[in-house]
Amino acid sequence: MTFLTIEGLHKRYQNAPGTALNDFSLSLIKGQRLAIIGESGSGKSTLLRIIAGLEVQDEGTVTLSGNPVLNPSQKLVAGYDDIQLIHQQFKLYPFSTAEENIKRPLIQYDKTYVKERTSFLLDLFGLTDKKDRLPKQLSGGEQQKVAIARALSIEPELLLLDEPFSNLDAIQKRVLLEELHDIFEEIDLTVIWVTHDLSDALAVADELCVMRGGKIVQRGKAAEIFSKPKNRYVASMFSRLNQLGQEKNKYIRPQHVLADTSGTGMVGVVKKCQFRLGYNHLTVLLEEENIYWRIQDSRRVFNLGDRLILTYNEKDVLVLEED
Ligand code: ADP
Secondary structure (H helix, E strand, O other): OEEEEEEEEEEOOOOOOOOOEEEEEEEEEOOOEEEEEOOOOOOHHHHHHHHOOOOOOOEEEEEEOOEEOOOOOOOOOOOEOOEEEEOOOOOOOOOOOHHHHHHHHHOOOOHHHHHHHHHHHHHHOOOHHHOOOOHHHOOHHHHHHHHHHHHHOOOOOEEEEEOOOOOOOHHHHHHHHHHHHHHHHHOOOEEEEEEOOHHHHHHHOOEEEEEEOOEEEEEEOHHHHHHOOOEHHHHHHHOOOEEOOOOOOEEEOHHHOEEEOOOOOEEEEEEEEEEEOOEEEEEEEEOOOOEEEEEEEOOOOOOOOOEEEEEOOHHHOEEOEOO
16 A cells, blocks of 8 residues: 655745756655665755655645645644654764663653663664763764664654765765664665665665656666666666667666677777776777777786777667667
8 A cells, every 4th residue: 555645746946947846756655665866956855855844845745644744834843753854964962872862752752661662772773782872972873873763763654864874984884774774674664765876775775766857767676777777867877888889879888798808799909997896997999989888807807908809798788768
């Protein structure tokens, strides 16, 4: 059954050029974890604020569990306890411990429940042995976990995350994303996660939605979108694209190019060789076509100046509409 329904959202800010959201519709079932990816300015934050009831839309509706989500022009106190939105600039109480921060929203709840809920969340987020620390005595990742645990203290129905980890370093972020993936799965939480980073999205979500110019370009499982991208914009989110000769809309991904030093195929010379995790990234100048291709040398056997014969399987060719 549909849990969250968004229908026909339009939003245009006064004094701003363009439309932030343009006939945006989306639905989600309970327990689904959707990542919305798109470049900066594509309307992601506006969408989350409208879903949370914190921004007034020009047109369209948001419905959660059959109830309309009212915007600040329709409701005296903006926002809902059931819909929690977390940003990069979350604020913890600096003079309260991790535990006190987490239980703060539960101030009016029954004491036994508060104790149980807080210890459940501390345990779930692996923070039990750090519960007495102040925020400044926690790492960036741990502080972020406290912020999310606090948002979950009142058992919201929907968690919205707006680029929440942009200020963490890469190692902290990778560990945290793996932990959150498991935590959200364990408590069967419905999550919409907004990011411009595809690898973050893949680490946490079970479905992706690519957004551009206030609209959905494509939605689906990551593997489906990877193998059948709707257009060049979507395809290029996953990897560089090599154009096939004169054929304007046919492309091959670097990881699908087969390279050898003999045989028949297109001839190219290695102009650049960069070390990457798992492979060497080669820039190859194709002699006849006079264009550069990027290819992956996973055996790390080719060097600068090598003459390569390049082939590919027809099944890997992407035929893509322009954006
Ligand atoms: P994203 O989160 O994908 O970066 P946003 O929703 O923040 O996108 O912004 C979408 C568009 O709306 C952008 O063109 C942005 O400049 C504009 N915008 C966002 N917030 C405001 C605002 N408060 N006032 C005016 N324009 C805004």
